[in-house]
Amino acid sequence: MDWKKLFPQFESELIEIIEKNAVQKRFETGEVIMRTGQYIKSTALVLEGQIKIYRENQDGGEFLMYYLGPGQACAVSMICAIQSETSEITAIAEEETEVLLIPVQLMDELMNQYKSWYQFVIQTYRGRFDELITVIDNIAFHNMDERLEFYLKRCINTSGKNTIESSHQQIADDLNSSREVISRLLKKMEQRNLVKLHRNMIEVI
Amino acid sequence: MDWKKLFPQFESELIEIIEKNAVQKRFETGEVIMRTGQYIKSTALVLEGQIKIYRENQDGGEFLMYYLGPGQACAVSMICAIQSETSEITAIAEEETEVLLIPVQLMDELMNQYKSWYQFVIQTYRGRFDELITVIDNIAFHNMDERLEFYLKRCINTSGKNTIESSHQQIADDLNSSREVISRLLKKMEQRNLVKLHRNMIEVI
DNA sequence: CTCACAATGTGACAGAAATCACAGGATTGC
DNA sequence: GCAATCCTGTGATTTCTGTCACATTGTGAG
Structure with missing residues (x-):
């Protein structure tokens, strides 16, 4: 699968590094990709399919936050990955989904050396932040x-x-x-x- | 005011650059620091006082998201600053508040050159993201x-x-x-x- | 002190949404 | 074809919250 087309902004050197270090993985529909409280070891870039990000509470209630599609990345896993912390959310595959897992250790290096990666991360934060604000808007108002x-x-x-x-x-x-x-x-x-x-x-x- | 104590993690070179380029500004209680739809030109570090960040909707309803105190920074303004976009939230001073305004143009440079700044930004994102999730939790459940x-x-x-x-x-x-x-x-x-x-x-x- | 006003207390009522109960209709497996 | 199960429709009831109306109380200006 030619995933580079999904990230046209990445420079070729960056793509090489990612290809060398990242692992591609397939999730079946309904499979849990990340669970509340789980320790994060890598950041996920979505190549194909769709991932549903939601919040679970103790009593089994759940609440959809947003979806991730091809070309997007999980902001939560990025943040957690960089700080090696656990996540507060759950992610499951809505359809058969292909993701690229980038190990935590690589994050700092990529951030420092590749402007396009840094831009991508910032953009991801911004996007998810906005979506959360929209969600809050919806339930509050x-x-x-x-x-x-x-x-x-x-x-x-x-x-x-x-x-x-x-x-x-x-x-x-x-x-x-x-x-x-x-x-x-x-x-x-x-x-x-x-x-x-x-x-x-x-x-x- | 010796603001460096609030950010002990910053290396001295970074502090120098900030001192040279940033503007310190005082806001009175109730003064609006950032308004919905406003164009962002700088990122704010809080030195003293407290800032209330909230969401407004069309019909005059408002909704508290979180507070910022000394040593904290506005994640929204960071993201907006970097991408030169407008904000979707409003910030007002809860008390008499002193902030340090760092111009947008400096953000990229600081991110690239100072690890402690980069860490600080990431930490800020993480913190605000978590707070938003907590807010969602509260109203949803x-x-x-x-x-x-x-x-x-x-x-x-x-x-x-x-x-x-x-x-x-x-x-x-x-x-x-x-x-x-x-x-x-x-x-x-x-x-x-x-x-x-x-x-x-x-x-x- | 008195008046005006802001903050608080309370009852009555309305509407949104959750819950319970149950009835059919559609599908699936056998 | 038939039973079991899943999905949908609908009424009755209750709880939570928002709204209106109005009383009471505290506070500060004059």
Whole structure:
């Protein structure tokens, strides 16, 4: 797989170093890539597929933070990697996913020597930070109906398709809500002609 | 003011450069340091006082994200500064506050040449990222009573005192709630002997 | 002291969302 | 085809929170 196309900004020398030291790894759908409290040994660049980053609490509740797609990197793993600390979040593969694992030890060196890497890291921080702020915005200022609409929009944006293949229960989990509430809100959206509901699939109009 | 003591990790050469290029500035209580949508020209290191970082929405609602005290820096301004972008948050001085403004142009140079600066930036990112995750945790998984308790605890931790000098209205604003709700919850906490209520002041036990 | 105003206390009510209970419909495995 | 299971729809009820209305109390200016 020609992963360089995903990171056109990297200079060739940097690419060489990464190729020499990084490990490519495949995760199956649903596989856990990083778990809360786990010790981080490497930073992940996503090559293919999609990773879901979410927060879990003690009582089994979960809460979606954001998705990572090809060409993106996990900011949390970067930060943790650099400081050799544990993560506070969980990452699972939403689809079959290919990632490039860059060992912690390399991070400092890359940061110091390759401007394009440094820019990439900064950009990643910035992006994730913004997403977290958006998430906070959503839960702090918006009701469940608006949050649901935002969720659906984000889904179709990241996937490119105009359908979402998941059950009401899964959506409820992502929003830390309950199935009944989501079902009812979706029904209302259907009545407003915003979506069309099918089994395990929602068509956005 | 001898600000170097706040940043003991900085090497002397770095301190010199900062002293030569940075501007020290004083903000009065309540003064706005950074406003949503404002263009960022410098990164702020807090020397003295306290800065409140919060999110505002269109309808005048606000929502506290975190505080910055002496020795800390604004992660948002760092990220924005590096990328010369606008901020999505607002910062105001909670008390009379002294900050050191480091111009954007210097950021790249410092990052590349001074390991201690680079470490500091990374640490700042990590810290703010964690705080945002904590905030998300709170609003996603906890009811207002628990969020209030957390808020009070954080206040006494950052200030060092065991009293909080603000009105119920101010607290309600920080939590994006309403005064009546906060008043009632505080009353309940008083009945449980967790706090003692006074006018414009809460004593935590 | 008195007035004005800010902060607080409280009751009543409304709406959002969680929870419980249960009914069908769709799929899957056998 | 049939049973078991998963997904969806819907009503009833409860809890939490926000909102409105208004009373009370503390404080500072004059």
